[in-house]
Amino acid sequence: MTASTTTPVRDAVLVGLGRMGVPMGVHLHAHLAGIGGGLVGNDVTDAAKQAASDAGIPLADDLPAAVSQADALVLMLPSSRHVESVLRDDALLAALRPGTVIVDMGSSEPLSTRALADELARLGVALVDAPVSGGVVGAVAGTLTVMAGGDDHVVERVLPLLGSVGRVVRTGAVGSGHALKALNNLLSATTLLISSEALQAGRRFGLDDDAMLSVINSSTGRSWSTEFKWPTFVVPETYDSGFAMSLLVKDMRIATDLARGLGLPSLLGESSLQRWADALEALGQDADHTEIARYAGQDGSSGAGTP
Numbered sequence: 006m007t008a009s010t011t012t013p014v015r016d017a018v019l020v021g022l023g024r025m026g027v028p029m030g031v032h033l034h035a036h037l038a039g040i041g042g043g044l045v046g047n048d049v050t051d052a053a054k055q056a057a058s059d060a061g062i063p064l065a066d067d068l069p070a071a072v073s074q075a076d077a078l079v080l081m082l083p084s085s086r087h088v089e090s091v092l093r094d095d096a097l098l099a100a101l102r103p104g105t106v107i108v109d110m111g112s113s114e115p116l117s118t119r120a121l122a123d124e125l126a127r128l129g130v131a132l133v134d135a136p137v138s139g140g141v142v143g144a145v146a147g148t149l150t151v152m153a154g155g156d157d158h159v160v161e162r163v164l165p166l167l168g169s170v171g172r173v174v175r176t177g178a179v180g181s182g183h184a185l186k187a188l189n190n191l192l193s194a195t196t197l198l199i200s201s202e203a204l205q206a207g208r209r210f211g212l213d214d215d216a217m218l219s220v221i222n223s224s225t226g227r228s229w230s231t232e233f234k235w236p237t238f239v240v241p242e243t244y245d246s247g248f249a250m251s252l253l254v255k256d257m258r259i260a261t262d263l264a265r266g267l268g269l270p271s272l273l274g275e276s277s278l279q280r281w282a283d284a285l286e287a288l289g290q291d292a293d294h295t296e297i298a299r300y301a302g303q304d305g306s307s308g309a310g311t312p
Contacts, residue, residue, distance in 0.1 A: 014076040014106060014166050015042030018065060020091055021081035021111065022048040022057040024247045025137070028144040029081060029110070029170050030062045036169035045071050069100035077106045077163060083252060085113040089121065103129030106163055110135045110151075112187065112256050115180040115263060122155075122179045131159040132179055135167055136186035141247035147171060154182035184263060191260035194253050194294070195277040197230040201301035204235065208302065214240050238295040250294040254281050 017037060019030045026048075034044040045065040046057045054064055065071035072078050078101075082088050088109055091097065107130060109118065115134075122132040133155035143149040149171030153160050160175060167173045176182045203226070207217045214235075221231050238246050257278045264271040284300040285292065 012162070013040075014163055015040060016075045017042075017044050017077040017079055017166065018068070018071045018075045019044055019046045019062070019079045019081065020048065020068065021087075022046050022053040022062070023081065024141050025144045026053070026081040027056050027060050027062065028141065029137075029149070030057060031060050032147045032169045033079065033166060034062055036166060040165075042076075045075075047071065069094075069096040072097055072105070073100040073102065075105065077108055077166065079108045079110060079166075082109075082111045084111070084255060085117040085121075087111070088113055089117070092121065092125070098128065101125075101128060101130050105130050106159055107132045108135050108163055108167070109133070109183070110137055112136050112190070112252065112259070113183050114259050115184040115187070116266075118154075118183050119180040131156065133159055133163055134179055134182040135163070135173075136182050137171065138186065138189055139171060143171060150174060152176045152182035152185045154184075155179045183259075187256045187260040187263060190253060190256035191274050191277070193229070194257050194281055194297075195273065196228045197234060197295075198277055198280060198297055198301065200226075200228060200230040200235065201239070201298035204231075205298070205302040234295055235298065238293070239298040242299075244293045244296045244299065246293055246295045248294050249290075250281070250285050250288065250292040250296060251290050253294045254278070254285050257281060 015037060017033065019026065019033060022030065030044065030046055037044045044062065046062045047065050047068050048054050048057065058064055080088055080091065082091070088111065092107065107125060109132065113134065118134050125132050133153060135151050135153045137149040137151050139149040147170055151167045151171050151173045153167060153173055154176045164173060176185050204217055218231055218236060221227055234246065238244055261271045261274045261278055264274065281297065284297050288296050288300060
């Protein structure tokens, strides 16, 4: 396998085989196999590696060795801290060849992404940030929205790869994808929160879920939260979207920090973040983000407390 600075990626390594990484890896593997290349996966946990193996994704235990033979290293990790822990490993840095593309598809901090891109550029390695939206359902179906930031010629190299998991939207310079992802999740979280507060008030008054959702979803109050999240995860009380509340709170904080750093007020965003942070403290780190609806229905749930 050889890397090129102009040809599309044919061989890649995927690090991060979690709830999103495995179904995304299935699509990435199928695309690369279809053009005569291949994908191998890597993760630090045995459970994740087993899930990937069960899904038909080949595994690489020696990450630096795998990276030395790849055109691209794709990361689907929870945060900038995790990304940096992988990319600042001396053995991996030594294995990276000029022309390799790093694709960060997780939710990282935009300014950290830009700083990391500058460091990698000195090694002749390009970084593209390509976070996704659409959740586990979109990852399985291959219908994610991919927000791709980076130099045009580098993004062009990975467009077919990214397109295998969904629709690619080019957002601008490196870091722009991560900025847009955080802002989208701030909006999504705030919409779910206010929808849940309104619907829980309706329940308390005696309104029926079906009646409320039928009217709202054919009226101006509709949103993805009322059209999909409430009927799918809240009404049946499964709360199993697969996206952790802790990760959403992290993304919200990235977005509000970004606004503050740009000198912009984010009063509603900050208020929403505080409410979500209170819910996370009350419900615990393992809570699914859709459990905010359950939290919104509690008496006196404006602060932290036992659910």
